[in-house]
Amino acid sequence: MASLCRFTELISAATWWEALALLKQVDDEVQVNAISYNAVLKSFRKSQRWKSSLEMVQMMIQRDLPGTVVTYNSLLSSVSEWQLAEQLMNDLQRALRASIISYNTVLNTFGQDNCWE
16 A cells, blocks of 8 residues: 555656656556546646546546546546536536535536636
């Protein structure tokens, strides 16, 4: 478990391509968890790579690794299209319990996409 914690720390400090490489490298050696994937999602968000974030979550689903509220919040903060943010929020509400951060993130996306009416 200590190595997994250290690994997650390394991912959090890495660029998106370094984080992805670390995940692939360690995935063979250690059973990674949602926290590790969330660290990679954070690096994608910082680099505005929302499509990569969606692909990462698809990989989690294929591995039967359930996402967390943090996973969805990372996705929500990555997207800039309100329709996608709305769909992700609906998915979050079906799977888990949304947090105040989730709602604020969706509202922020709606405001950035100028969809207030």
